[in-house]
Amino acid sequence: MSDIKEFYRRAANGEGQVYSVELKADDPRGVVQIVHGMSEHSGRYLELAKALNQHGYSVYANDLVGHGISQQGHKGAFSEESGGYDCLVDDIESLFRFGEKRSGRCPKVLIGVGLGAALAELHCARYGSESLLMGIGQLASPTLAPAISTAATNHILMNGYTSVSMAVHNMMTDHARMPGSDPENQYYWLTSDDEEIKKYIDDPDCGFPLAASAYKEILEGNRELVKTIKRGEMKDIPIYLMSGSMDEAGGYTRATREIAKLMNSNGSSQVAVKFYRNGRHDILHDHCRDEVTEDICSWIDHNISVIK
Incomplete structure (x- = not known):
């Protein structure tokens, strides 16, 4: 196995650097990029x-x-002004270009998880430079989306673009609240493995609230993704969507089923779901992590052999 190489690149938002990692193969069969989720x-x-x-x-990843490590002095915000969400998509493409040079x-x-799944899908529509796409744990749109956008806009006007609103955060993550005072109860939706919940809680770079502007841009990005798919702009490549059957954040498979149906109806003919x-x-x-990892590797192996 390759050593992990850590490095920094200029972020697309122009405000600083983005932290990246590489595990380079000696004679790579392909370049894989992993896009992590929200608040991790x-x-x-x-x-x-x-x-x-x-x-x-060869495997690559950014800290969004x-x-x-890519906080740029505004933890939880994508930029100091509007357009940060789009820049995250651009950072994915620039890392692919870096990986190609290496x-x-x-x-x-391209493998996206949670928020990363939506970013990966939007990247596929805008750039289409990937040969295979995987979305894991598709997030469902919150029922209060219009109210959240309004509350976020008002908060930004009063407090600035990188500020946090706990009211907006709570509205955006209403699925994550559970009666009880123990921290573990707050993250019951994440995993059924108590040890993993503890690791998440103990990690200072996990579980933090995003800025109100970030939540607003995520909602805007989700709407743009749906419009993009309906316009038939997704590249028709093999796509694999995966989700837990008890994923409350994904509407108990609803978000994954809906995005798969939308893709199938608008030109994406190679969508698989599990x-x-x-x-x-x-x-x-x-x-189920071992089964998921095995499925990911097997699906990529099979499709890479077909491409070649």
Whole structure:
């Protein structure tokens, strides 16, 4: 297995750097990029990256701006002004270009988790430079989306673009509230593995509230993604959507089923879907993690062999 290389690149928002990692294969079969989810960081997917690297892939990942080591002085915000969400998509493309320079021209695979799934899908529509696309734990749109956008807009006008509103945060994450004072109760929706919940709670770069502007841009990005798919702008490549059957954040498979149906109806003819019984939102950190990792590697291996 390759050593992990850490490095920094200029972020697309022009405000600073984005932290990235690489596990380079000697003779790569493909380049895989992992896009992490909301309120976490790329380091949580190191085990998946190692498994993919052992299968012969060069693996890359960013800490999204506002997350992990890419905080840029405004933790939880994508930028100091509007447009940060779009810049996250641009950062994905620039990392692919970096990976191509390092690993040569070979098939590219994009894996997005949670928020990262929506970013990956939007990247596929805007750039289409990937050969394979995987979305894990698709997030459902909150029922109070219009009210959240209004509240976020008002908060930004009064407090600035990078400020946090706990009211907006609570509206956006209403699925995550559970009666009881123990911290573990707050993250019951994440995984059924209590040890993984404890690791998440103990990690200072996990579980933090995003800025009101970030939540607003996520909602806007979700609406743009739906419009983009309806316009038939998604590249018609093999797509694999995965979710836990008990993923409350994804509407108990509803979000995954809806995006798959939308893709199938608008030009994406190669969409596969799998649900993991009793898996919650973060199936890569749930009891089914080994099965999920094996499925990811097997699906990529098969499709890479078809491409070549």
